[in-house]
Amino acid sequence: MTAVDARPQTTAELRFPRGFRWGTATAAYQIEGAAAEDGRTPSIWDTFSRSPGRVRNGDTGDIAADHYHRMDEDVALLKELGVTDYRFSVAWPRVQPTGRGPAVQRGLDFYRRLVDALLAAGIRPVATLYHWDLPQELENAGGWPQRDTAERFAEYARIVAEALGDRVATWTTLNEPWCAAFLGYASGVHAPGRTDPVAALRAAHHFNLAHGLATRALRDALPRKSEISLTLNLHAVRPLTDSAADLDAVRRIDALGNRIFLDPVFHGRLPVDLVEDTAALTDWSFVRDGDLATTSTPIDSLGINYYSPTVVAAGSCDTPSPWPGAEAHVRFVPAPGPRTAMDWPVDADGLYELLTRLRDELPNTPLMVTENGAAYDDYADPSGAVHDPERVAYLHAHLQAVHRAIADGAKVRGYFLWSLLDNFEWAYGYSKRFGIVHVDFATQRRTVKDSARWYARVIGRGGLD
Numbered sequence: 102m103t104a105v106d107a108r109p110q111t112t113a114e115l116r117f118p119r120g121f122r123w124g125t126a127t128a129a130y131q132i133e134g135a136a137a138e139d140g141r142t143p144s145i146w147d148t149f150s151r152s153p154g155r156v157r158n159g160d161t162g163d164i165a166a167d168h169y170h171r172m173d174e175d176v177a178l179l180k181e182l183g184v185t186d187y188r189f190s191v192a193w194p195r196v197q198p199t200g201r202g203p204a205v206q207r208g209l210d211f212y213r214r215l216v217d218a219l220l221a222a223g224i225r226p227v228a229t230l231y232h233w234d235l236p237q238e239l240e241n242a243g244g245w246p247q248r249d250t251a252e253r254f255a256e257y258a259r260i261v262a263e264a265l266g267d268r269v270a271t272w273t274t275l276n277e278p279w280c281a282a283f284l285g286y287a288s289g290v291h292a293p294g295r296t297d298p299v300a301a302l303r304a305a306h307h308f309n310l311a312h313g314l315a316t317r318a319l320r321d322a323l324p325r326k327s328e329i330s331l332t333l334n335l336h337a338v339r340p341l342t343d344s345a346a347d348l349d350a351v352r353r354i355d356a357l358g359n360r361i362f363l364d365p366v367f368h369g370r371l372p373v374d375l376v377e378d379t380a381a382l383t384d385w386s387f388v389r390d391g392d393l394a395t396t397s398t399p400i401d402s403l404g405i406n407y408y409s410p411t412v413v414a415a416g417s418c419d420t421p422s423p424w425p426g427a428e429a430h431v432r433f434v435p436a437p438g439p440r441t442a443m444d445w446p447v448d449a450d451g452l453y454e455l456l457t458r459l460r461d462e463l464p465n466t467p468l469m470v471t472e473n474g475a476a477y478d479d480y481a482d483p484s485g486a487v488h489d490p491e492r493v494a495y496l497h498a499h500l501q502a503v504h505r506a507i508a509d510g511a512k513v514r515g516y517f518l519w520s521l522l523d524n525f526e527w528a529y530g531y532s533k534r535f536g537i538v539h540v541d542f543a544t545q546r547r548t549v550k551d552s553a554r555w556y557a558r559v560i561g562r563g564g565l566d
Contacts, residue, residue, distance in 0.1 A: 115504055116564035122225070122515025123560040124186035125179065125537070126472055128232040128276070130162045131524035133192060135169035139207035142198035144234035145244070145285075146527075149292035160530025166522045167545045172215055174547065178538055179521065180222040182553060183560045187224050188471060188517050189215065190232035190276065191261055200236035200253050209264045216268045227517075228265065229273040229332065230258050230315065233281050233292065240293050245304035246286065248387070255314035262322035270327050273471070274315045277334040277406055278308035279358060283423035290423075290528055298425030299383050306388055309365045313395035320398075331366060332404030332471045335359050335459075336411045337451030341434050346415035350431040353378055354413055357424055367463055369397035379426040402514065403463065404471030407499075408443075410451035412436045442476040442533055447495055449502040456506035456513060467512045473499050474519035476526070476533040479550060487539045487550040496552065500565055518556060522547070 130146045150161040168175055179187050193200065195208035212228075219226045231254065239250050258274065275281075284291035287301035312331055319329050336358035340347035356375040364372050370393060376385055416432030418424065424431065436446035452473065459468055475495040481487050500516065507513050523536035531542055537553035540546070559565060 115501070115566070116562075117504060118507065119563075120514075121563065122186045122469070124184050124188055124227065124515060124517040125182070125521040126188035126517040126519050127168070127190070127521050127524065128229075129190045129192035129195070130165070130232070130234045131520075131526070132166040132168040132522055133195075134162065134164040134167045136161075136163045138169065139195070139211070140198055140205035141192065141195040141208060143237040144192070144194045145237055145240045145292035146234055148237050148240075149294050150525075150530075152294070155294060156528050157530040157532050160525065160532075162525040164542075165525045166540050166542075168522070169211065171545065171547075172211075173218060175522065176215070176218040176222055176224070178547065178549070178553075179219070179224055181549075182557045185225060185560075186227050186271075186515065186517065187219055187521075188227040188229060188273070190229040190234075192234050193231065193257055194234060194236040196261060197257050198236060198238075200239035200250075200257070204260045204264070209261070212261075212265060216265055220268060225271065226265075226269045227271040227273065228261070228269045229276050230254075230261060231274065231281075231311075232276040233285075235293075244286075244293060244295075244300075245282065245307050246297075246300040247303075248307060248310070251307045251311035251314055254311040255318045258315035259318040259322050262319050266323040266327065270324075271330070272319055272323070272327060273330045273332050273404060274312045274319075275308055276332045276404075276471075278305065278312070278362060279334055282308055283357075283425075287425055288421045288423040296421040298421075301423070301425055302379060302383055302385075303387050305361055306365075306385075306392070309362060309396040310392055312366065313392075313398045316398045316400055317395070328401045330400055330402045330404050330469065330471075331362075332406060333359075333362050334406040334472075335363075335455050337407070337454045338411045338413060339436075341412055341414035344415070347413070350413040350415050350427075353427045353431055354411065354424065357427060358411075363462070365393055365396040366400075367397065367466070369393045382425055402467040402469055403459065404469045405452075405455055405459070406472035406519075407452045407455060407470065408473065408475070409441075409445040410436055410448050410454075441491075441495070442478050443529075445475075447475070447498070449498040452499055453502040453506050456503065456511040457509060460506070460509070460511040467514050469514055470503055470516045472517060472519040474535050474537075476535045479523075479534045479539055481539060481541070481548055485548065487548050489537075489550050489552045492537070492550070492552040493555045496556065497565060500559070504565070 282304040523540040539548040
C-alpha cells in the first residue's frame with residue numbers, strides 16, 4: 102500500500118473544495134499545425150524538427166493535431182468533458198513572427214476566436230505565453246542566453262495582453278523554463294539543440310528575467326482582477342540512500358532543478374550553493390544589478406507540472422548533460438515501480454511531496470497542478486473504442502495525492518490534466534500518446550478514450566469514488 106492510499110478514505114473525503122478548477126492543457130506547437138499559415142514564421146521547434154536525426158521518425162509539428170483548423174471541434178470536446186478551465190499556449194511566431202515589432206492580426210485573430218468559443222462554452226480560458234516556441238529569428242540573434250530575448254518577450258506579452266486581456270483572466274508567463282533552458286541549451290535534446298552549459302545557465306537567468314519583465318507588462322496592460330502565474334516542472338528529488346554523499350547529490354539537483362527558479366522568483370536571490378557548484382563554469386556576472394528585484398515581481402499563483410520523481414546518488418553522469426556543474430557528482434537511478442510508455446516511473450507520492458513542500462516554503466502562494474498525465478500505447482480496437490485503464494489508474498492515484506495534499510493544508514486551487522489530445526510529443530514525435538482523446542494523425546479523427554469519460558465523471562461529481 103502506498104502512502105497515497107495509506108489512510109482509509111470515504112467517498113465524502115474525496116470531494117474536492119467548492120470552486121476547484123478542473124481543466125486540461127495543451128501547447129501550441131504540439132497541436133496547432135498550420136505552421137506556415139496566416140503569417141506564422143518558423144520557431145526553434147520548426148527548425149529543430151526539420152533537422153535530420155533530431156526527432157523520432159523525422160516527425161514535425163507542421164500539421165500536428167490540426168487544431169488550427171479544427172478548433173471548434175476541439176472546444177466541443179472540452180464542453181462535453183465538462184471542464185471549467187482550458188489551458189492553451191499562444192504561439193509567439195504566429196503573433197509576432199520575428200519576435201520584434203507589431204503583431205500579425207491574423208495570428209491574434211485565431212486566439213480571439215478560440216477564447217470566444219471557450220467563453221461561449223462556459224469554459225474559462227487560461228493563456229500561457231511561452232511553451233518553448235521561440236521565433237527562429239531571435240534564436241539566430243543568440244536566443245535565451247542573450248538578455249535582449251527577455252526584453253523582447255515582455256514586449257510580446259504586452260501585445261497579447263492588450264488583444265485578449267478583456268476576455269482572459271488567467272495568464273501564465275512561462276511553461277517549464279527548466280526544460281527550455283537545460284534540455285535546449287545544455288543537453289541539446291530539445292530545440293534549439295545546443296550543448297553549451299554556460300549558455301544554459303545564462304538562459305535560465307534570462308527566463309527568470311523574462312518572467313519578471315512580462316509580469317510587469319501584464320500588470321500594466323490587464324484589468325486589476327487578472328491572475329498572473331508561472332509554471333515550473335519542479336523535481337521531486339530523492340536520495341538512493343541516506344549517505345552524506347547521496348544527500349549532497351539531492352542538494353545539487355534541487356539547486357539546479359528547483360531553487361534556480363524558486364529563489365529568484367519568490368525571494369529575489371540566487372541560491373548560494375548553486376553559484377558555488379557552477380563557479381568553474383561561470384561567475385554569474387550576467388546577473389545585473391536590479392535583475393533579482395525584477396524576477397521577484399509578485400505573482401498570484403504558481404503552477405506545478407509533475408509526472409514522476411527523480412532518484413539520485415553520488416557518482417557521475419554522461420555528458421552532454423542537462424545538469425551543468427553536477428555531471429561529476431551525481432548519477433541518476435531508475436526509480437522502482439510500474440512505468441509509462443515514456444519509461445517514467447508511476448509514483449503519485451512525488452506530487453504530494455512537492456505540493457506539501459510548497460505549502461511550507463510558500464505558505465501564501467496558491468498552487469495549481471498545471472500538468473499531470475501519462476503516455477501509454479493506446480490504440481483503437483476493432484469497434485473503434487480506445488480503452489486505457491492504465492491511464493485511468495495513473496490519474497486516479499495522482500488526484501488522490503492532490504486531495505491528500507489539500508487535506509494537509511496545501512493551497513491547491515485546480516488540476517489540469519495533460520493532455521486533451523494526442524499530439525506532437527517533442528523529440529518523440531508522434532510515437533507517444535498523452536491525450537485523453539485519441540487522434541488518428543492520418544485522418545485527424547478524434548476518438549474519446551475511456552480516460553476522458555472517467556475524467557468527465559470526476560468533474561461532474563467534484564471528486565473521486
